[in-house]
Amino acid sequence: MITQILIQSPSNPSIFKWLSSSGVDNSAVWSRKDHEENHSTSMRRIKTTGALRRLRQDARGSTAVEFALIGPVLLLFVFGTIELGLMMAAQHVLDDAVFMGSRTSKTGYVASTSTQTATVAAAIRKAAQPYLDPGKIVVTSKSYPDYSSINPEPFTDTNKNGVRDAGEPYTDVNGSGSYDDGKGTAGYGTGGQIVVFTATYAWPVSTPMIADLIATNGVRTLSARAVVRNEPYGTP
Template identity: 55%
Template sequence: MTTFSFFHCVSRFRAEERGATTIEFGFIAPILTLMLVGTLETGVMLAAQRQLEDAIFMAARVNKTGYADSGQTQAATVQAAMQRAASGLLDSTKITVTSRSYPSYDAIGEPFTDLNNNGVRDSDEPFTDVNGNGAYDADRGKAGSGSSSEIVVFTASYPWTIYTPLLGEVLGTKGIRTLSVQTIVKNEPY
């Protein structure tokens, strides 16, 4: 008789379906929550990337005209324009901006003859020694925002903190992902 009541209890337990959805949701909820939060954080990070692009474009736009606010240098005016454009998602004090100027587009990277057509300068391939130092220079730009009619390459980077732990492991180093943008402009003749 005890065997009958044991099997009867087991079959009754197996037939009971109330609460099954709650158990299933308990298994799915953490994964679903992580995916939702990760998606939201990725969206915010992409918005911050776009804001950084806007900031560097504004800085380049102000720089290429040679304009300077009264009582300020051109560099200070460019920095202020960039900070105004970066306000919101980004802490403008953490943005790192570098600029290099070149006399022409051809001067960006020393020209060479690619004899084997591999797209990379090999040691036996001839190059144009533009600055006369006898060595191949990959980048001949000068630091700074350039002068009239020069080509300027602006690069901005920002250390974005990732708060979702798993997303931080996938996308960043120790929860930090460096957002980076670059733009090239030609200064107006001023």
């Protein structure tokens, strides 16, 4: 009876051989298959390593990936800068328009077949166009007898309600003998009076994130103020 014994190769521990009791080596076929499997595994490992090396060295498409990362931030910065520049220009135009309106008003000039209100509005409209829509400019004016009357006189808010009630102590800054609330009189006043012009303009903000930071519901309210003393027109 011939038996077979599985022995380990002394030169390669990963190879086992079948040896018959007669001393014949029957592992040739098995060893060949094992060699082929090891060779196939090594080739797959080499191919995988080579593919990874080529992938690391391949720079194609890197520009597109980099732009995808920094592009949105760059565009937001560019459009945000343009948006803020346009808004600053609008603020300058509004300041100039209010100045021109107050300058026209303080002289008491009234165009023929017109009124002072229409004359001042025409001066503001001329200075604002074409950058701003004159129809969206809201202008108010109040007149005061002197500069000290523009702001309300300081008082002690005894009941902490935010307004001066009768009987609460106050400082008579202008010496008029009565409390002056600084509310003024609507209009352009008369010769020698102080007139405060206030204008507002609803400026739309379109750039995302910028609108969330500086606007309310996509609108930034621009404001301008001018204080002038009327020339002594209408006096002999």
